[in-house]
Amino acid sequence: MFSLRARIILESSFMAAFGTIALLIAFALAGYNLLAGILALRWIATGQPAPISPERLADTARRAGIAGFLAISAAAFALVWSVFANDFSITYIMEHSNRALPGAYKFSALWSGQEGSLLLWAWLLAVYGFVLRLTHKTDVKLYAYAGTILAGIQVFFLAVLVFAAPPFALYQGVTPDDGNGLNPLLQYPEMVIHPPMLYLGYVGFAIPFCFALGALMMRYPGEKWIKVTRIWTMVTWLFLTAGIFLGMHWAYAVLGWGGYWGWDPVENASFMPWLTGTAFLHSVMMQEKRGMMKSWNVWLIFSTFLLTLLGTLLTRAGLVSSVHAFAQSSIGTWFVVFMAIVLAVCIFTYVLNRSHLKTEHHLESLVSRESSFLFNNLVLLVACFVILWGTLFPVISEYVVGNKVTVGAPFYNRVAVPIGIFLLLLTGIGPLLPWRAASFKSIRRNFVLPVIAFWVTVIVCLAVGVKPWKDGALDQGNFYALVAFAVSAAVMTAILSEFLRGANVISKQTGRNIFTATWLLTRRNTRRYGGYIIHIGVVIVVIGLAGSAFNRNVESELALHDKMNIGPYTLECVGFSQDSNLNYNSEFALLDVSSGGKKAFQMSPEKRVYLITGQPQTMVAIHSVPSWDLYVVYEGTNPDSGQPIIKAYLNPLVGWIWAGLVVLVIGTLIALVPSLSPSTASLRVPVRTGPGTTPGEPALKGGRL
Amino acid sequence: MIAPKRGDIWMKALQAGILAVAVCFSLGATDASSRYNSLNHRLMCTCGCSEILGECNHVGCPNSTGELKELSAGIESGKTDQEILDGFVVKYGAVVLAAPTAHGFDLVAWIAPFAVFGAALLGTILLVRRWSVGRTAPIAVDIATLDPAERERRERIRRDTGE
Numbered sequence: 001m002f003s004l005r006a007r008i009i010l011e012s013s014f015m016a017a018f019g020t021i022a023l024l025i026a027f028a029l030a031g032y033n034l035l036a037g038i039l040a041l042r043w044i045a046t047g048q049p050a051p052i053s054p055e056r057l058a059d060t061a062r063r064a065g066i067a068g069f070l071a072i073s074a075a076a077f078a079l080v081w082s083v084f085a086n087d088f089s090i091t092y093i094m095e096h097s098n099r100a101l102p103g104a105y106k107f108s109a110l111w112s113g114q115e116g117s118l119l120l121w122a123w124l125l126a127v128y129g130f131v132l133r134l135t136h137k138t139d140v141k142l143y144a145y146a147g148t149i150l151a152g153i154q155v156f157f158l159a160v161l162v163f164a165a166p167p168f169a170l171y172q173g174v175t176p177d178d179g180n181g182l183n184p185l186l187q188y189p190e191m192v193i194h195p196p197m198l199y200l201g202y203v204g205f206a207i208p209f210c211f212a213l214g215a216l217m218m219r220y221p222g223e224k225w226i227k228v229t230r231i232w233t234m235v236t237w238l239f240l241t242a243g244i245f246l247g248m249h250w251a252y253a254v255l256g257w258g259g260y261w262g263w264d265p266v267e268n269a270s271f272m273p274w275l276t277g278t279a280f281l282h283s284v285m286m287q288e289k290r291g292m293m294k295s296w297n298v299w300l301i302f303s304t305f306l307l308t309l310l311g312t313l314l315t316r317a318g319l320v321s322s323v324h325a326f327a328q329s330s331i332g333t334w335f336v337v338f339m340a341i342v343l344a345v346c347i348f349t350y351v352l353n354r355s356h357l358k359t360e361h362h363l364e365s366l367v368s369r370e371s372s373f374l375f376n377n378l379v380l381l382v383a384c385f386v387i388l389w390g391t392l393f394p395v396i397s398e399y400v401v402g403n404k405v406t407v408g409a410p411f412y413n414r415v416a417v418p419i420g421i422f423l424l425l426l427t428g429i430g431p432l433l434p435w436r437a438a439s440f441k442s443i444r445r446n447f448v449l450p451v452i453a454f455w456v457t458v459i460v461c462l463a464v465g466v467k468p469w470k471d472g473a474l475d476q477g478n479f480y481a482l483v484a485f486a487v488s489a490a491v492m493t494a495i496l497s498e499f500l501r502g503a504n505v506i507s508k509q510t511g512r513n514i515f516t517a518t519w520l521l522t523r524r525n526t527r528r529y530g531g532y533i534i535h536i537g538v539v540i541v542v543i544g545l546a547g548s549a550f551n552r553n554v555e556s557e558l559a560l561h562d563k564m565n566i567g568p569y570t571l572e573c574v575g576f577s578q579d580s581n582l583n584y585n586s587e588f589a590l591l592d593v594s595s596g597g598k599k600a601f602q603m604s605p606e607k608r609v610y611l612i613t614g615q616p617q618t619m620v621a622i623h624s625v626p627s628w629d630l631y632v633v634y635e636g637t638n639p640d641s642g643q644p645i646i647k648a649y650l651n652p653l654v655g656w657i658w659a660g661l662v663v664l665v666i667g668t669l670i671a672l673v674p675s676l677s678p679s680t681a682s683l684r685v686p687v688r689t690g691p692g693t694t695p696g697e698p699a700l701k702g703g704r705l
Numbered sequence: 706m707i708a709p710k711r712g713d714i715w716m717k718a719l720q721a722g723i724l725a726v727a728v729c730f731s732l733g734a735t736d737a738s739s740r741y742n743s744l745n746h747r748l749m750c751t752c753g754c755s756e757i758l759g760e761c762n763h764v765g766c767p768n769s770t771g772e773l774k775e776l777s778a779g780i781e782s783g784k785t786d787q788e789i790l791d792g793f794v795v796k797y798g799a800v801v802l803a804a805p806t807a808h809g810f811d812l813v814a815w816i817a818p819f820a821v822f823g824a825a826l827l828g829t830i831l832l833v834r835r836w837s838v839g840r841t842a843p844i845a846v847d848i849a850t851l852d853p854a855e856r857e858r859r860e861r862i863r864r865d866t867g868e
Contacts, residue, residue: 257760264755371833378825386818393805393814401810406749408803409757415818 016090016168019078023168026071026126027158029064030151036061037148044141045218058144062133065147068154069130076123079116079167083109089175092116092167098181098612100582104192105182111195112186114331115167120196121312122157124203128232129154132207142225145214146207153206156338164331181612184584188254194246198270201240202308205273207232208280209305212298216349219356223291226284231672233284233301237277238668244270245661256618256633258553258649260657263412268391269311272384276304279380286373289435291360295350296377298357302346307384309339314391367443372430379423386416417480421487424542427535428491431498446494453493457486466550477549484546488539495532495539502529523676530671537664540656547628547653555647557638558589567650569630570594571603576644584608584617589634589644593623605634605646629654740780744789745773747804751797758803 040058043050050057079092083106088094096109096116111117129150136143161167185191208229215225247267252260261267280300286292313335390407398404432446461482468479499518506524507517522529556564558573565571575590588606592599603621610617623630631649638645745759752768754761758776761769772793779789793801805811 257756259760262756374829374833378829382818382822382825385821389814389817397805397810397814403810404798404800405805405811405814406800406803407805407814408749410747410804411814414804415815419818419822 013082013087013089015078015082015085015087016170019075019082019168020166022071022074022078023158023161023166026068026075026122027155027162029068029071030154030158033061033064033068033151034148034155036064037144037151041144041148041218061151062136062144062147065129065133065151065154068151069126072119072123072126072158075167076110076119079119080107080110082168083107086179088177088179089171090167091169091171094171094176094179096179096182098179100611101182102187102583104189105187108186108192108195109182111199112182115161115165115169117195117199118157118161118165118331119167120199121203122154122161124196124199125150125154125157125206128204128207132210138228139224141218142211142214142220142228145218146210149210149213150206153210156334160331160334164334178612181610184608184610184613184615184617185254187583187610187617188250190246190250190253194243194250196243197239197246198243201236201238201243202270202273202311204232204236204239205277205301205304205308207236208301212301213346213349216298216353216356219353223288226288226297230284233277233281234668234672237274237281238665240270240274240277241664241668242661244274245658249658252654253620253622254618256620258551258631258633258651259548260654263390263407263409265391266311266315268387269307269314272387273304273307273311275380275384275387276300276307279377279384280304282373282380283377286370290370292370293374293377294357294359295354298350299346300377306339306342306346307388309335309342313339367433369430369433369435372426372433376423376426376430379419379426383416383419383423386419387412390415413476413480420542421480421483424484424487424491424538427538428487428494431532431535432494446497449497450490450494454486454490457489458482461485481546481549484542488543488546492536492539495535498532499529520676522670526673526675527671530667530669530673533667533670534664535667537660537662537667539660540663541660544653544656544658544660547656548651550652551649553647553649555635555645557641557643557645558591559641559643564646564648566630566648567628568595569600569648569650571632571646571648573644573646574602582611584610586619587634587637587644588619589646591621591632591646593630603630603632605632607634607636624655626653626655628652740786741777744776744780744786747790747802748772748776748793749801749803751801 036057039050040054040061042048043054044058079090082090082093083097084103086093086097086099092113092115093109096113097106101109109116111120129147132143132150133147136147211225211229211232214220244267247270248260251262252258280297283293283297283300287294287297313332390411393407394404428450432443432450434442466478466482466485468475468482470478499521500514502521503514503517506512506520507514510517510520512520522533552566554564554566556562558564558571560573560575563570563572570593572592572594573589574592577588577590579586579588586606586608588604591603591605593601593603601623603623605621606619608617608619609615618633621632629649629651631651631654633647633649635645635647637643742759746757748758750756750758750761750766750769751772752761752766754766758769758772775793775796776789779792784792790802799806805814807815
């Protein structure tokens with residue numbers, strides 16, 4: 001191994017050597033951070049006499065972590081530089097780039113292969129670590145624990161980069177003039193941001209994990225560690241959410257099959273930590289407000305981090321077959337060993353310190369806000385189990401009975417979709433229940449409107465033709481869609497009525513109109529109402545997903561001026577042609593689309609063949625309106641007639657999915673903004689003085705309603 | 706004239722709702738059966754693309770066209786769905802099915818999620834019941850014993866929230 005590293009350093013181009021040395025320095029610094037941190041914290045915890053001041057040693061460890069960020073940044077810079085410099089003496093650059101590759105995609109070559117994406121992971125971990133170590137004054141001891149644990153994770157990733165998957169390894173033989181180019185599927189704008197977003201989410205969960213483990217190790221008193229990690233967790237969750245949705249949009253726009261989620265193992269791998277992370281975000285509220293579910297929360301965040309590692313393992317090790325998975329490689333063993341170590345450390349720490357996690361309160365009623373959080377967590381975890389089970393069942397089946405099976409969309413549609421709808425239902429029920437216990441009167445009052453909305457939606461849907469029965473048998477897709485629409489309507493009504501109830505109170509107090517009152521209400525408790533907005537986003541997404549039950553498509557070979565019909569649209573072929581540039585050759589059709597007898601717009605679906613790889617790529621043409629997407633694919637040409645084959649899809653409500661994401665992001669950002677404190681509220685909210693009120697009163701109520 | 710009880714109104718509303726749903730269920734004609742679509746969504750493309758057969762559309766796929774032709778031939782020859790699927794399994798192996806079957810070890814795939822869900826649900830309910838047993842209800846505060854400011858505050862909350 002040493003001779004290989006020495007050869008790389010001696011023979012490589014300057015940037016390759018620079019990058020390799022930077023990685024080695026980062027590895028050494030992370031190692032020092034870990035060891036010095038452990039020693040210092042041990043000395044501080046036991047009070048043993050130490051040859052040097054433990055506080056100073058801990059600070060040198062922290063500074064090593066900061067320096068490590070600079071070193072990894074240098075390595076990442078070296079790789080990006082080498083891509084732009086077309087340095088094909090580096091194997092990774094040769095395999096994932098070429099001279100004609102556009103600049104943005106050269107940048108994305110950083111994460112298009114195994115070594116580069118591991119470097120991206122290590123760099124993002126270093127970025128998070130850099131921020132963590134810079135903000136250590138918030139709580140020096142807790143941050144020292146978290147920083148040391150983080151250094152342990154960094155040591156692992158850097159060890160993989162240095163010993164198992166070196167990104168600066170040299171090409172064996174004569175350096176080629178050009179590289180193999182980037183996978184055509186990755187040459188799409190979303191691919192420039194989807195992987196970094198997803199990685200920011202994956203990697204980010206390491207931070208709350210470090211805080212949780214650190215707080216448990218030091219038997220940290222109170223719930224401050226949760227408050228400290230709240231922003232980290234929410235930001236991470238936001239990145240992961242955005243990453244997943246961007247991936248869906250990429251699949252929709254590039255793969256050309258008319259769908260956006262295929263239950264591919266790697267898609268599942270990104271979804272599992274999202275589910276446990278979402279459960280964590282909900283259950284920490286129980287700990288903050290009532291001192292409950294402490295052990296549960298700790299294990300939720302442990303599980304979330306372990307699932308991010310599992311996701312990486314699935315992607316890297318070829319454990320399951322997936323369109324995303326990289327070729328089988330030895331680094332799978334590294335990840336399995338690391339996951340085992342992490343799990344062992346978590347179990348050991350928990351067993352040693354579990355007495356510290358005794359709950360302060362118990363649930364008092366099955367019908368309460370607390371129990372709704374509990375059931376919400378239960379359903380999220382069951383959903384996570386279902387997806388993990390479905391993902392790993394082919395491996396389990398092969399191991400147990402020697403028979404490999406496929407677990408695809410039909411399995412998840414039958415098992416995971418009902419669970420998802422139940423979860424959506426809880427989304428609506430939870431906010432309507434009070435803490436501790438609910439009276440029958442309050443339940444009846446709060447649930448009347450949502451129940452009415454549910455049944456009205458069922459009736460309307462049935463009346464417009466959304467029938468769950470087809471030829472005397474249950475139509476699964478339509479049935480789920482009907483239930484999803486109805487539950488969505490109920491949940492939306494529940495959330496909006498919560499807004500309205502609060503806004504009415506403020507409106508009465510301040511004399512402002514209902515919209516301003518709603519804004520003030522949200523500002524006064526950004527976390528609660530931001531959360532509700534996130535739920536609205538989820539409802540919108542679910543409505544969009546339910547639309548897939550009504551997808552339809554038509555395929556036709558079109559000669560010049562031939563027409564095809566789908567839904568309200570008529571597509572007329574007005575031309576087909578070819579084009580080429582340095583990167584690819586393309587064939588495309590020009591289609592005039594008319595609706596109601598009038599020409600409405602033009603679409604141009606395209607098929608590219610990349611010159612370097614010879615791989616074809618579909619560029620779908622999409623016309624999106626709120627009610628549906630017209631999605632047109634150029635499938636190729638008939639070899640006999642030379643005419644283009646066009647497949648058109650009419651996908652209802654797809655735009656709602658992306659709109660839901662926007663609402664979800666807005667809600668999360670609002671929840672991240674601090675609420676108006678009573679003092680600031682008093683400055684900003686003019687008070688209508690009336691009987692029973694005094695000018696100062698609303699300010700005192702500022703935080704909570 | 707005697708005013709109807711509130712409970713009666715709710716019961717009538719419920720009956721009307723159920724009737725409306727039943728009427729809507731029976732409205733309109735159903736679409737013709739589409740066995741072909743249903744079956745091609747229960748099979749996988751065997752080229753290695755990991756896509757459902759009915760949705761595999763990548764250019765130049767060596768397998769999907771042949772598989773779809775076999776499926777059409779199976780339907781035209783009058784075979785049942787199960788016979789067609791069994792034929793595919795014999796030819797391509799069990800991986801050609803998009804989901805596990807309901808026989809043998811495959812059944813575990815279907816049972817486990819619901820078993821885990823049921824067990825977790827039951828466990829949670831039992832846990833909450835155990836926690837809540839023996840707990841006394843919050844003691845009602847005699848409003849008369851409160852000081853005037855607190856009384857006024859409670860009254861305002863009651864007014865504002867419509868309690």
